[in-house]
Amino acid sequence: MANHYKQISSLIYDFTKPPGTSIDGDLEFYKSQLLPIQGKVLEAGVGNGRLFIPLLKYKVDIVGIDKSQEMINICQKNLEKENLTGNLICQDLEEYREFEAYDYIIVPNATFNLLETRIKATKVLKNFYDSLKPQGTIIIDLILPIEFKAGSNHQYSHYIDDQTIVVKNLSKEINWIEQYSINQIDYYINEQLQESQEFKLSWYGCEEFCNILANIGFNDGVFIINYGNKRNLNVKTITFIFKKV
Ligand SMILES: C[S@@+](CC[C@H](N)C(=O)[O-])C[C@H]1O[C@@H](n2cnc3c(N)ncnc32)[C@H](O)[C@@H]1O
Known part of the structure; x- marks a missing residue:
């Protein structure tokens, strides 16, 4: 089974989460991590540009990649509405590797959980490692299925x-x-x-994911719960910030 955002699912995503929408404070969190920076950023799974477009407006030097042509088309239209130009790539993360091109690779809003198998996830992390400059940083959000009830x-x-x-x-x-x-x-x-x-x-335990990252060569890491929002008592999102050192 391949996870894919097709025509209508992409349309609904854009309608419910247009560019600039913050989910649980993630836009503010990514701004605090990335601004002000000089480096080059890759957003893996850029979608409709929900975060990409505001970050571009803040002059972040950002490239977006997504395997869904339907999502890329919507992101392109959203850029045009704002009179912006952006660098978008339509490709599966499993296939994308650009040697030492980026200072940051960000993977917001559970895109990483959409990688269907652990083999694929490991391949994508290796691609991220190769695509980062030395001292480069990955920021990956992972969610836990805290609200899932089979049959609902x-x-x-x-x-x-x-x-x-x-x-x-x-x-x-x-x-x-x-x-x-x-x-x-x-x-x-x-x-x-x-x-x-x-x-x-697919979801991961916190220690498990730290070990997966360390085995690939990422180091010097921290993880942050719910974007630092202590009012939310359930652990919904864990953000891993690790370096290529
Ligand atoms: C939940 S959306 C997140 C979009 C955007 N990053 C955001 O925060 O609003 C996940 C996106 O990741 C993309 N995606 C999922 N698996 C992918 C893969 N293997 N390669 C490239 N893009 C992928 C999907 O097509 C979708 O647009």
Whole structure:
């Protein structure tokens, strides 16, 4: 199973999280990490430009990569609306490596959890390592399935471009041994099923992920819970900040 943002799922992502939207304070967190910097940044899994566009406005020298052409097209349109030009690459992270090109690689909003297997995840981390300059930094957000309840259904409606799109999201399966969950998401227009997809989210224990990073060669790391927001008592997001040293 390959996780892929197609036409309607990309449209809904953009509608619900347009550029500039902060999720749990992540935009403020990334600004605090990246500003002011001189270096070159790669956003892995750039999506619709939710963070990429505000960071570009703050003059961050940033490149965005995404394997979904549908998302890249939306990001491009969002750039044009703002009269901005951005450097976007449509490619799978598994295949992308540019030797010592970046000072920072950021992977916000659970993109890393979307890598379907641990083999793929390791390959992507090795690519990140090679693509970072010496002393370069990775910042990766990982989420934990704290709200997942197998069998639960959620339904939402969105009115976009004169159409009502109904989204039915089924929490299908959770595998505590292999550490993944699967959601089935169906998109309907006029009661007709238009698009359907399964999303597999793989998750990692904190110590486990620190060890994975150390085995690749990353070092000098810290992790931050919920972007430093102590009012949220549940551990939802863990951000790993490690260096290539
Ligand atoms: C949850 S969205 C996050 C978008 C954006 N970073 C944000 O914070 O709003 C995840 C994005 O990662 C992309 N993605 C997932 N797996 C990928 C892979 N293997 N290679 C490149 N992009 C990937 C998806 O297409 C999607 O646009």
